[in-house]
Amino acid sequence: MLIFRHQDGQKVASPEQIQEWMKQTMDWIGGIAAQNKFSGGNGLSFDGCKVVWHNNVVTNGPFGEIKETIGGYIMVKADSVDEAVEFAKGCPVLMGEGNSVEVRRIAKRDGVH
């Protein structure tokens, strides 16, 4: 799983900018899907987002208290972590300074992963 981490979720982008990002992300995912290595994913909206804290305290986002936010994720069918890392390197999120893509194996219940 490739998780997009944005350093500052409070930044407001213009609609044109968002559209451009969307396009770039779609092209990136399309490239992975063209290799038959895409298995799913979602963008995450900030609309109506909440944070639930310890003791059931609920606050509204965007989140001043949190340094990083997760903007979305995709799942890829990579043969190795290295291959997944190569996919991640193309992620348009990385064009933003301070942003990162976290590469994680999805735990299977087969005792191996």
Next chain:
Amino acid sequence: MNQQELIPHLFRTEYRKIASVLCKWLGIENMETAEDLASETFLAALETWSYHGVPPNPTAWLYTVAKNKTRNLLARDQLFREKIRKNLSQTDVSEESNPIDLSEQNITDSQLQMLFAICHPSLPAESQIGLALRILCGFGIEEIAIAFLSNKETINKRLTRAREKLRTEQVKIEFPGPGEVAKRLESVLTTLYLLFSEGYYSEIDDNVMREELCLEAMRLTFLLIDNPQTNLPAVNALFSLMCFHSSRFEARKGDAGEIILYDDQDESKWNQELIARGAYHLSQAASGNAFTKYHLEAGIAYWHTQKADTKEKWEAILHFYNQLLQLEYSPIAALNRTYALSKVKGKEVAIVEARRLNLATNPFYFLLLGELYNGINDQQAKQYFQSAISLTKSVAARQVLEMKIKRLDVDR
């Protein structure tokens, strides 16, 4: 129309109607009997009309003879009568209580119900297509063999197995219940889509056959649009993409039967009426929430009806292919997507992505690489076209590739 043309013409239009109605009447386990009765009806026409001339209403004549032949078979064969009786679940198989109904309404209903029965999920796709061609399109075994690049024996075996399967699964020739339509429709649409693609992209070297397959797929899809219960967005999207693609039939046919490539086609030969129909059904497809791969492919096909190489066009096509591949991977979509990418972001970018596609046994992969290297490294491009030639079985495709090599030689 003289008699020599009339019988083949009627065979095309009436065989499927008679076969569907009889099969429905006799039950799916007697599918082959229904096919035989329909064939014998035409044989009788051939014999009788040659001596006595064509009757004033040839279609009505055919229907009467088909009914008589069925009746005779029942009268002659006690065992068969018993079988049919079980199917009709009634004691009286005489026609008074249960006439063979060759009215327009029942013909349409029977064909639609046959379509659902044949596209039963228990059958492999190639069997579904084979049966559809046989019963709903009136194709001969030999024609089906050509369509599948196969031989008569294999096709006969395949059809026999398929009929057997429908029999053991006790598939009913009926319209699926309201809750089931959408689910069953999925495999019907897949079959119709494959049938169309078989014609449009296949390696069959017979132009007439290819178009015939496409037109039959369209006719069957239209049966679904004609019925309010199946006139759904996905069906309209599928029909729309068929209209857009087939609008180029005339333009892509060279004088010697060779394929004229898209870029070289004379736009004035594109069929505007079909393009307009495609646009109409695409707008029908936009109603409701359904969003299927047919919608995306119709979108791509729509943009291909716009010849000018605009940025807007290729960005839209790339976008649709990106989505299509996320929905369902296919090698041809992966290749086409990479071509669209080259149009949007340039050949260098596309070459990098093309190399990752892992399709080195596919002739179209090398065709794509050849296209991408064309103008960057012509020698390399030529080698790729050669590789594509060595992998393709189609004469028409080989001609196209050889022409591309020749053009490279001229350019240099």
